[in-house]
Structures are given as C-alpha cells and as structure tokens.
Amino acid sequence: MNLFDTSGFPPRWSCGWAWAEQPWVGWMHILSDLVIFAAYFAVPIVVMYFVRQRNDLKFPPIFYGFLGLIFFSCGTVHLVEAGIFWWPVYKLSAVAKLVTAVFSASGVVLLARVLPLALELKSGAAYAALVDDRRKTEAMLKREQFLLGTMMKTVPDLIYFKDTHSRFTHVSDSFARFMGVDTPESVVGRTDYDYFPKDFADETRAEEVELMRTREPMIGKEEPERSAAGEQIWLSSTKLPLLDESGEVIGLFGLSRDITPQKHAAEVMEIAKEAAESASRAKSDFLANMSHEIRTPMNAIMGMTELVLDTDLTPSQHDFLSIVYESAETLLSVINEILDFSKIEAGKLELTAEDISLRDEVGNTLKSLGLRAHTKGIELAWQVHADVPEHFLADPVRLRQVLVNLVGNAIKFTSEGEVVVEVTLEKMQSDVARLHFIVSDTGIGIAEHKLDSVFDAFEQADQSTTRQFGGTGLGLAISKKIIQAMNGRIWVESTLGKGSEFHFIVELPLGEVPPDGTSLADLDLSRIPVVIVDDNATNLRILTEVLQSWNMTVQAVANAPAALEAIHETLASEGELPLLISDSQMPGMDGFTLAEKIRASDELRETVIIILTSGAHSSDAIRCRQLGINAHMMKPAKQSELQQAITRVLGRRPLPSRPAAEKAGLDRPAGRSLQILVVEDGYANQKLAMALLEKWGHQTTLAENGQQAVDAWRTGSFDVILMDVQMPVMDGLTATRTIRDLERASQTGKHVPIVAMTARAMKGDREKCLEVGMDDYVTKPIQREELLNVLESLVSSGILSEHDDAEPTSDTATGQGIASGQGTASGGLIDWNVARKNVQGDEEILKVIVEAALDEFAKLMAELTAAMEAGDAPTALRCAHTLKSTANTFGATLLQECSLAMETDARSGDLDGVRERQPEAERLCQQILMELKDRLASMDSN
Numbered sequence: 021m022n023l024f025d026t027s028g029f030p031p032r033w034s035c036g037w038a039w040a041e042q043p044w045v046g047w048m049h050i051l052s053d054l055v056i057f058a059a060y061f062a063v064p065i066v067v068m069y070f071v072r073q074r075n076d077l078k079f080p081p082i083f084y085g086f087l088g089l090i091f092f093s094c095g096t097v098h099l100v101e102a103g104i105f106w107w108p109v110y111k112l113s114a115v116a117k118l119v120t121a122v123f124s125a126s127g128v129v130l131l132a133r134v135l136p137l138a139l140e141l142k143s144g145a146a147y148a149a150l151v152d153d154r155r156k157t158e159a160m161l162k163r164e165q166f167l168l169g170t171m172m173k174t175v176p177d178l179i180y181f182k183d184t185h186s187r188f189t190h191v192s193d194s195f196a197r198f199m200g201v202d203t204p205e206s207v208v209g210r211t212d213y214d215y216f217p218k219d220f221a222d223e224t225r226a227e228e229v230e231l232m233r234t235r236e237p238m239i240g241k242e243e244p245e246r247s248a249a250g251e252q253i254w255l256s257s258t259k260l261p262l263l264d265e266s267g268e269v270i271g272l273f274g275l276s277r278d279i280t281p282q283k284h285a286a287e288v289m290e291i292a293k294e295a296a297e298s299a300s301r302a303k304s305d306f307l308a309n310m311s312h313e314i315r316t317p318m319n320a321i322m323g324m325t326e327l328v329l330d331t332d333l334t335p336s337q338h339d340f341l342s343i344v345y346e347s348a349e350t351l352l353s354v355i356n357e358i359l360d361f362s363k364i365e366a367g368k369l370e371l372t373a374e375d376i377s378l379r380d381e382v383g384n385t386l387k388s389l390g391l392r393a394h395t396k397g398i399e400l401a402w403q404v405h406a407d408v409p410e411h412f413l414a415d416p417v418r419l420r421q422v423l424v425n426l427v428g429n430a431i432k433f434t435s436e437g438e439v440v441v442e443v444t445l446e447k448m449q450s451d452v453a454r455l456h457f458i459v460s461d462t463g464i465g466i467a468e469h470k471l472d473s474v475f476d477a478f479e480q481a482d483q484s485t486t487r488q489f490g491g492t493g494l495g496l497a498i499s500k501k502i503i504q505a506m507n508g509r510i511w512v513e514s515t516l517g518k519g520s521e522f523h524f525i526v527e528l529p530l531g532e533v534p535p536d537g538t539s540l541a542d543l544d545l546s547r548i549p550v551v552i553v554d555d556n557a558t559n560l561r562i563l564t565e566v567l568q569s570w571n572m573t574v575q576a577v578a579n580a581p582a583a584l585e586a587i588h589e590t591l592a593s594e595g596e597l598p599l600l601i602s603d604s605q606m607p608g609m610d611g612f613t614l615a616e617k618i619r620a621s622d623e624l625r626e627t628v629i630i631i632l633t634s635g636a637h638s639s640d641a642i643r644c645r646q647l648g649i650n651a652h653m654m655k656p657a658k659q660s661e662l663q664q665a666i667t668r669v670l671g672r673r674p675l676p677s678r679p680a681a682e683k684a685g686l687d688r689p690a691g692r693s694l695q696i697l698v699v700e701d702g703y704a705n706q707k708l709a710m711a712l713l714e715k716w717g718h719q720t721t722l723a724e725n726g727q728q729a730v731d732a733w734r735t736g737s738f739d740v741i742l743m744d745v746q747m748p749v750m751d752g753l754t755a756t757r758t759i760r761d762l763e764r765a766s767q768t769g770k771h772v773p774i775v776a777m778t779a780r781a782m783k784g785d786r787e788k789c790l791e792v793g794m795d796d797y798v799t800k801p802i803q804r805e806e807l808l809n810v811l812e813s814l815v816s817s818g819i820l821s822e823h824d825d826a827e828p829t830s831d832t833a834t835g836q837g838i839a840s841g842q843g844t845a846s847g848g849l850i851d852w853n854v855a856r857k858n859v860q861g862d863e864e865i866l867k868v869i870v871e872a873a874l875d876e877f878a879k880l881m882a883e884l885t886a887a888m889e890a891g892d893a894p895t896a897l898r899c900a901h902t903l904k905s906t907a908n909t910f911g912a913t914l915l916q917e918c919s920l921a922m923e924t925d926a927r928s929g930d931l932d933g934v935r936e937r938q939p940e941a942e943r944l945c946q947q948i949l950m951e952l953k954d955r956l957a958s959m960d961s962n
C-alpha cells in the first residue's frame with residue numbers, strides 16, 4: 021500500500037474549497053493546531069519547572085519522561101494536522117495519528133503505573149491509609165487544640181507565650197484574670213510594661229533577653245509580686261525559650277504558680293522551728309542547771325560520807341556507807357555525762373586546737389585505763405603506726421574523752437582477752453593527716469541490728485547489760501558528737517560474742533614540732549640485739565614493730581623458756597648478751613622467774629632486763645628491785661617511755677634532765693631538828709609539807725591562815741615559818757607584815773625566818789614576798805630538794821642558827837622510792853611521776869598526800885560551789901587557787917589549767933566565767949579522785 025495514495029479519502033476540494041473560499045477558516049485551523057501543539061509541549065515543561073521548585077516532591081526521571089511523551093504525542097498530532105493543509109496526504113495523517121494514539125495510550129497506561137510509584141503510593145489501599153492517617157492527624161490536632169485550649173482556660177497557674185520582643189502572644193485565662201482584664205485576647209500584643217512598674221518590667225525584660233540569648237531555662241524562680249487586687253503575693257516562675265522547627269528562637273513561654281500559701285506555711289514552720297530550737301536549748305540549759313543543782317548536794321553527800329567513813333565504824337556500817345559512796349559516785353558520773361551531753365546538744369561544744377603529741381596523748385590516756393584492764397586480767401595494748409606524724413593541732417581533752425569512752429567500754433564489756441588501740445595513717449594531704457583510730461576488744465560484741473543505734477543517746481545494745489555493767493548510754497552519743505564536730509566519722513563493726521571494733525576517722529592538721537622535740541627516729545639503737553617475750557601475740561607484734569622501727573635486731577618469743585634459749589643463741593652468735601624485754605605475767609614461767617633464772621646463771625647474769633608489769637600488783641616494784649631488774653614499766657608502755665628506759669638501761673644516751681631529786685646527797689635534812697610553823701590552807705599541801713619536814717626530823721605546827729599564823733607566832737617559838745601567800749581570813753603577805761611589825765615592836769631583835777610558799781610563780785612575786793619581810797621563797801608544788809636547799813641556805817646564811825641539840829634524822833624512806841623515768845604507774849589526769857618527784861619517790865609521803873588530796877579535792881569543790889551560789893568571789897578565788905596548787909602537786913595539768921582560768925576569772929570578778937568552767941573542774945576532780953582512790957587501794961594492798 022502506498023502511504024501517500026490519497027484515493028478513497030474525502031475529496032481534497034472539501035478542504036481546498038474551504039481554504040479557497042474562506043482562507044481565514046484555513047488559517048484558524050492552522051493557528052489553532054499550532055497553539056494546541058505549543059500548549060501540549062509547554063505542559064510537561066511547566067510541570068517539571070514547578071515540581072523542581074519543591075524540594076519535598078521528588079519524582080523519578082521516568083515520570084517526566086512519560087509526562088513528556090503524552091503531551092508531546094498529543095502536540096505532534098496537532099502539528100501534523102496543521103501540516104495537512106499544505107500536504108494533504110491522508111494516509112500519512114492517519115499513520116501519524118495512529119502512532120500518536122499508540123504513544124499516548126501506552127504513555128497513559130505506563131503513567132498510571134509509574135505515578136503511584138513516583139508518589140510512593142503502593143496501592144489504593146495504601147492511598148486510603150494515607151488519607152485515613154491524615155484524617156486521624158487532623159482529629160488529633162483538634163484534640164490537642166482542645167486540650168491546650170482547656171488547659172489555657174482552666175489551669176490556675178499563669179501560662180503565657182511571648183515573642184522575641186516580650187510581647188504576649190498567647191495567655192491563659194488565669195493570666196488574664198491575674199492581670200485584671202476580661203479576656204486573654206486583650207493581653208495579646210501587650211508587654212509587662214503595660215501592667216507592672218517599670219523597674220520590674222525592666223528586670224523581667226532583661227531576664228528574658230538573656231534567656232533567649234543563652235537558651236538557658238529559668239526554673240522555679242521565686243519572686244514577690246502584686247496581684248491585680250493589690251495583694252502582695254509570691255510566684256514561682258519557670259520560663260523556657262520557644263523554638264521553631266528549624267531551632268530558631270521565636271520567643272519564650274512561661275508558667276507561674278502562686279506559692280503564697282506555701283511561703284506563709286514555710287514562715288510559720290521557720291517560726292515553729294526557732295521556737296523548737298529555743299525550747300531544746302532551754303531544755304539543755306535546764307538539764308545543765310539541774311545537773312548543777314543536783315551536784316551541789318551530791319558533793320555534800322559524798323564529802324560527808326567520806327568523812328564518816330574515816331571515823332570508827334563497825335564493819336557493816338562501813339560496808340553500807342561504802343555502798344552509799346560508790347552509788348553517789350556512779351550517780352555523779354551519770355550527772356556529769358548528762359551535763360556534758362546537754363552542753364553538746366545545746367551547741368556549746370567548742371573544740372580547741374592545741375599542739376599535741378599524739379603518742380603521748382594516746383599513751384597517757386591508756387595509762388589511766390591500764391590498771392582497770394589489768395585488774396580484770398585483760399591485756400591493753402596500743403600502737404600508733406610508725407608513719408603517723410607525731411605533732412598535731414587538736415583538742416586534747418575531747419580526743420582523750422572519746423578514747424577513754426571507747427577503751428573504757430571495751431574494758432567494761434570484755435571479760436577476757438585483749439583490748440587493742442591502733443592508730444593508722446589513712447591519708448596525708450599537705451599539712452593535714454587523716455587518722456584512723458581502731459579500738460578492738462574480745463568482749464561480748466554487739467548484735468547487728470544495734471550497730472547504729474548504740475550511738476544514739478540513752479541507747480544500749482542490751483538493756484540487761486546495764487544492770488551488770490552500769491552506764492547511761494550517753495558515752496557513745498557524746499563521742500559521736502565530738503567526732504562529728506571534728507568533721508570525722510565513727511562506726512562500729514562487731515560480732516556478737518566475739519568482740520567489737522570501734523573505728524573513728526578524723527582529719528587533724530599537723531602541729532608544730534617543738535624546737536627541743538626529740539624524734540624517736542633520732543634514736544641510735546641500730547643493730548642492738550633484743551629479745552622480747554610476751555604470751556600475748558598482739559603485744560608481741562606491736563613491740564616487735566616498734567623496736568624494729570628503731571632498727572634493733574629483734575627476736576620475739578612467746579614464753580620464758582624460749583626467751584632463755586634466744587638469749588643463749590644471741591650470746592653464741594653475736595658474742596654479746598641481748599637486751600631482754602619481758603612481760604611480767606606469763607603462763608608457766610613468769611617474767612620475774614625468768615629474771616631470777618638469768619641472774620642466777622653465770623653466763624647470762626649481766627643481761628639487761630626491762631620488765632613490763634600490769635601494775636595490778638603493787639609488790640611488782642619491790643620484786644623488780646630485789647631481782648636487780650634494770651627498769652620496769654607499766655603496760656601499756658608509751659613509745660617515748662620505752663625509748664627512755666632502753667637508752668637509760670643501755671647507757672646509750674643520757675636521760676633528758678634527770679629529776680634533780682634523783683641526785684645523790686639531797687636526801688639529807690637541814691642540819692638539826694627545827695620547830696617549823698607551816699601556814700597553809702590547802703590540805704594536801706599541808707600534809708605534804710608537814711610530812712616532808714617531819715621525815716627530816718623537824719617538829720611542825722600547822723596554821724591554816726595568816727591570822728592563825730600570827731596567833732601561833734605570838735604563843736609559840738618557831739625556827740622557821742613556811743608561809744603560803746594566798747589564804748582566807750588573812751593572806752601570807754599581811755601575816756608576814758604583821759609578824760615583822762610585831763617583831764620590831766618587841767625590840768628583842770628576834771627575826772624568825774619566813775619562807776614563802778606560793779604557786780604564783782610570776783615575775784615580781786619574789787620581790788613582793790621579800791618586800792614584806794620574807795626571807796626566801798619556794799614554789800608550789802613543794803619540791804623536796806628546793807625546800808631542803810632553802811632550809812640549808814637559811815642555816816648557811818646565818819639567818820637560822822645551828823643548834824646541836826638534835827641529830828639529823830636521815831631519810832630512810834628513799835629505799836622505797838621509785839625512780840621516776842622508769843615509767844611505773846602513771847595516771848590519766850595525774851602525772852604520778854610529778855607526784856612522786858614531789859615526794860622524792862617516797863611512797864609513804866605519797867600516801868599521805870594522796871589521802872589528804874582525796875579530802876581536799878572534795879572539800880574544795882564543795883566550797884567552790886557554795887561560794888558560787890553565794891556569789892562570793894574572794895572565796896571562789898581562794899578555792900580555785902588552792903585547787904590549782906593541789907593539782908600542781910599531782911602534775912594534774914588539766915585541772916591546774918582549768919583552776920588557773922577560774923582563778924583569773926574570779927580575780928577579775930567574772931563569776932560567770934568561773935561558773936562556766938566549774939563543771940569541767942568537777943569532772944576533772946572526780947576523775948582525779950578516782951585515780952587517787954585506785955592509787956590508795958594499790959598502796960594499801962602493798
């Protein structure tokens with residue numbers, strides 16, 4: 021078939037006619053076709069252009085291909101149509117139309133398949149789901165709008181949205197009400213400046229600008245505001261920046277809540293809290309006052325009971341009264357604890373920071389408890405590890421109190437075994453050390469559920485133990501408060517029936533090393549062989565560590581036969597005898613028998629022996645002397661004492677300042693027997709002076725105050741007057757002046773030497789004494805050698821003429837003396853070394869002054885209390901003064917310091933100051949009384 025054959029088609033003329041007759045019809049045809057063709061061509065191009073403008077509509081290229089295909093094919097038909105006017109080949113036209121139709125149809129079919137793909141519509145169902153989704157989203161949006169609307173309408177909190185210029189864009193109804201307007205809409209477009217004072221609006225605006233800049237939310241800021249009604253209210257406001265989808269800040273929104281009721285409630289609570297605190301303080305003050313009030317009659321009860329106990333009583337009367345006395349003592353210690361606790365509760369715990377030597381502090385504290393432990397047959401050992409520094413800044417009284425309480429409890433609740441105190445260094449930070457104290461025992465233990473509560477006030481792990489052991493349940497509560505005040509922590513670990521471990525950790529700043537402080541590390545004991553023998557493994561371990569830290573060559577053995585063997589071995593291998601440090605009490609062969617064997621052996625006789633005694637047997641000292649034991653010391657021995665003892669017995673280093681009393685020749689009395697008037701109001705000092713003088717063969721007469729002295733001087737004849745300075749009725753200076761005046765008036769030329777005894781060893785005191793006519797001066801506590809020297813110098817200076825009517829009585833008592841420095845029985849508050857030194861190691865005199873002091877401390881405290889009640893400053897001053905000098909006699913430094921402070925206060929008329937210190941003095945006195953009694957008991961059993 022010829023494609024260009026036109027036969028069989030409509031005659032050409034019909035078209036040609038139209039063209040010939042009416043050419044505008046033809047042109048209309050052509051133009052229309054051309055326009056249609058152009059339009060079809062433009063459609064895909066326009067579609068593509070606009071679709072490309074949209075980033076989110078992404079069609080695959082094939083979509084554009086088919087779109088183009090359809091429109092181009094339709095357009096092409098019209099182009100062909102237009103061309104037919106010039107080249108009317110009908111068949112071609114038909115073919116062209118057919119091709120176009122095919123393209124269009126297949127384009128449509130393909131497009132129908134491609135379009136869903138391009139629109140990511142997988143199916144009709146998917147499309148329906150899409151529509152459904154959309155509907156749901158709309159519903160959700162509506163609901164959210166509803167919720168938001170409800171919230172904005174009903175929530176009482178003030179909700180608002182602002183633009184970046186801090187103009188309100190949307191606010192809740194409550195906000196509108198708060199602003200005092202009718203509808204939320206009327207707030208829109210306004211700012212804080214329209215409603216609040218300028219200052220407040222400025223501040224708010226600045227805050228909001230900052231918030232939008234930093235995007236930092238502002239949470240719960242409490243601010244005072246005025247409500248529309250003009251009331252002062254408090255709002256808690258939270259504001260956050262408002263961000264658009266791209267993360268740009270477009271404003272902020274906030275929520276403010278009226279917290280006025282809470283504020284008022286908090287104010288009421290604060291007032292209630294203050295009231296409660298002041299009530300608690302009042303309670304504590306009341307307790308303190310009550311304790312004080314109870315204590316005053318208690319002193320009388322105890323004092324009087326003691327006085328009656330000293331009289332002739334039947335044995336059962338003595339027993340009954342002893343029970344009264346012991347119960348009174350217990351009651352007093354309970355009262356003291358309550359007072360201390362209430363003081364701490366009332367916030368009156370103030371810690372001092374004094375330079376302390378840790379090992380001395382721990383050692384001294386444990387010494388006072390050693391006797392108690394040993395009486396129960398318990399080992400008491402302690403160790404401050406070698407890396408723990410020596411000098412700290414701490415409150416020694418409170419540290420001691422905690423240790424006494426923990427170790428006291430440990431001893432109380434342990435019937436056999438040991439109590440060990442260990443101090444380790446936890447951490448060292450520049451000049452602060454964190455110390456860990458551990459007090460462990462092998463006692464009854466504490467049930468697990470009680471481990472925390474034992475630290476609560478009046479709590480005891482097992483109430484039934486109260487009857488057996490006594491106690492108030494306050495000790496640990498007080499200790500906890502003290503440790504907390506030191507920023508430390510205290511806790512206990514324990515197994516019922518096995519024992520307890522009390523721990524506390526405190527951080528203490530390092531103290532200054534005193535310039536003359538000798539460090540244990542300075543000691544040169546290196547490679548000296550030493551054999552230590554102790555049946556207690558802990559003691560053995562601690563001793564070994566200590567001696568090894570001094571570089572000694574240590575052999576530690578657990579029994580006496582092994583010790584003998586070790587000494588033999590050392591002799592054989594080293595060619596020299598080792599130093600032997602032995603426990604006194606050991607099963608099988610004890611320390612004394614061991615020493616006896618050594619002294620009996622030709623080979624070992626020269627062994628240098630140090631014995632550690634428990635102090636429970638007062639005959640220990642005598643046995644030691646009999647066996648020629650080089651040194652003996654009471655357990656637990658302080659490192660410094662052990663060091664001193666070793667250096668002394670080995671002659672390694674001279675003892676630091678041996679007490680002058682130990683020097684030979686000082687035991688001689690002053691030439692002849694003298695008539696001496698002792699003028700002294702302090703009982704202990706009276707006894708001490710008189711006992712000393714009488715020992716030297718002198719006759720003594722006592723006057724208790726200046727007036728009595730003057731009277732005695734009138735009626736008697738004295739070689740010497742020993743005159744206290746501070747006394748009641750008439751002081752020593754006035755008495756001396758009076759005597760001197762009377763001497764002058766008598767014109768006999770008589771001049772009785774007067775020696776001042778005063779504790780006020782201050783500059784100018786001596787001058788004052790000499791000024792009123794005294795001849796010499798001794799300081800209290802009276803030192804035997806000083807008194808001797810003074811008496812001798814009176815003789816040698818001719819003031820006191822020598823008579824030869826009496827033979828000097830030599831002092832035989834020194835044989836019983838215990839050389840100080842050997843560190844036997846040293847007290848907690850009492851320094852027995854000082855006390856012994858004051859009596860030149862004479863146990864007999866020591867006993868006399870201990871007895872005297874027992875009476876005197878009780879009497880003075882009662883007198884002081886009475887003076888305080890009467891507001892009698894002079895008597896308080898005298899009591900404090902005498903207390904101080906008696907304390908001085910016993911080296912009881914803490915009491916001495918406390919009394920000195922009371923004396924200073926009383927002198928300046930500050931009775932409140934005295935009153936404040938009085939409980940502390942009471943406490944110290946009570947403890948000293950206990951120590952004195954312990955001492956007396958051990959002396960009596962000797």
Ligand code: ADP
Pocket residue numbers: 425429430431433461463464465466474479480481482485490491492493494495496497519520
């Ligand atoms: P107190 O000893 O006066 O009763 P504390 O506060 O010192 O009061 O101690 C409280 C309680 O803790 C004691 O009653 C005792 O039950 C228990 N406790 C304290 N220390 C020990 C210990 N070392 N072993 C066993 N129990 C102890």
